[in-house]
Amino acid sequence: MKEDQGKSPPPVSAISRREFIKISGMAVVGIYMIGCTPGLGRKKASWGFILVDMNKCQGCQSCMLACSLVHEGAISFSSSRIQVMSNPYGSYPDDITISQCRQCTKPACLEACPTGALARDHKNGNVATVNAAKCIGCQKCINACPWAPARAIWNNETGKSQKCDMCASASNWDETGGPKGKKACVEICPMGAIAFSNIIPAQDDPDSYNVDLDNATAPADTATRVA
Numbered sequence: 236m237k238e239d240q241g242k243s244p245p246p247v248s249a250i251s252r253r254e255f256i257k258i259s260g261m262a263v264v265g266i267y268m269i270g271c272t273p274g275l276g277r278k279k280a281s282w283g284f285i286l287v288d289m290n291k292c293q294g295c296q297s298c299m300l301a302c303s304l305v306h307e308g309a310i311s312f313s314s315s316r317i318q319v320m321s322n323p324y325g326s327y328p329d330d331i332t333i334s335q336c337r338q339c340t341k342p343a344c345l346e347a348c349p350t351g352a353l354a355r356d357h358k359n360g361n362v363a364t365v366n367a368a369k370c371i372g373c374q375k376c377i378n379a380c381p382w383a384p385a386r387a388i389w390n391n392e393t394g395k396s397q398k399c400d401m402c403a404s405a406s407n408w409d410e411t412g413g414p415k416g417k418k419a420c421v422e423i424c425p426m427g428a429i430a431f432s433n434i435i436p437a438q439d440d441p442d443s444y445n446v447d448l449d450n451a452t453a454p455a456d457t458a459t460r461v462a
Contacts (some may be wrong), residue, residue, distance in 0.1 A: 281338035282360030283401060283414035283433045285317075285421070288448040291428035294321050294331040298420035298429060305408035305419045307392075314390050316399040317420050333429070335420070336386040336399035338363060340438055344387045344398070347379035353387070353396070356403060360414030364400035367393065382441075401431075 299315035307314050318334040325331075342363045345353050352369035353376050355361045365376070365387070372394045376387040387398040402412025402419050410417045414433070421429050427448065436443035 279355060279361060280340050280435060281355075281362050281401075281414065283362075283431050284338050284436055284444065285335045285399065285401075285418065286430050286432050286436070286444055286446045286448070287333040287335065288428045288430075289328045289331060289333065289445050291426045291448065292319070292328075292331050292333055293426055293428075294319055295425065297423045297425060298333075301419040301423040305402060305405035305412075306397075307390075308407040314388075314392065314397075316388060316397060318384060318388075320384075334382070334384055334386065335429075335444070336363075337382065337436070337444055338399070340435060343379040343381055344376035344385075347375040349373065349375065353398075356400065359403035360401065362401050362403060362414060363398070364403065365395065365397050367395045367397070370395040372396070 296312065296319045298317050299312050299319055300310050302315040302317050303309065303311040306316065316336065320332045320334065322330050322332070342353075345355070345363050348354070350369050350371055352366045352371070353363065354366065356364050374389060374396060376396050376398075377385045377389060380386050387396050390397050400412075401414050402408065402410075402417065403414075405412045405419060408419065410422075412418060414431075418429075418431055421431055430446075430448050
């Protein structure tokens with residue numbers, strides 16, 4: 236009995252080095268799955284994204300007319316939430332550019348809004364959109380957008396900001412919009428240059444939203460199909 240005095244008892248729940256590595260590996264896999272599995276780590280991402288094929292676009296601006304008509308009830312290039320710009324000095328296909336909201340996974344415009352007017356619409360597929368009733372017209376969302384031109388635009392008629400909502404609030408249209416419904420720009424394009432996808436485009440690639448629609452190729456984020 237005296238010989239045992241001063242000795243520390245063995246730990247009750249001691250694990251081997253191999254067991255520790257095994258448990259650590261499982262934890263890493265679990266974290267990866269949470270970050271990549273639809274419905275888990277990506278709950279806040281939009282359910283869909285508007286992609287364009289500039290090799291097909293002819294610059295007819297039908298998408299702009301349709302967008303303003305279904306949202307504002309009037310044909311207006313300035314109030315369209317999708318913008319088509321032509322460069323007379325450019326060469327095909329870089330002579331025309333379509334600027335549509337990217338529905339960023341981490342929207343700078345949303346973070347900049349001081350009133351919460353620009354927020355994710357959880358009833359319509361987490362699309363980041365503007366609640367006009369809360370908008371105070373500060374234009375901070377427009378200034379915060381890292382893309383040029385800004386994807387949030389200014390409406391001179393209402394004195395409010397607005398942006399693409401996948402036609403979820405297209406009150407002047409008989410169709411059901413939103414990520415799981417129809418989008419006016421996609422429906423109207425005579426060249427099939429605009430499409431909807433539920434694959435998250437690569438967020439760090441400025442060209443990832445410009446794709447080859449015939450071959451359905453697009454730079455995508457890792458494990459990015461949104462449920």
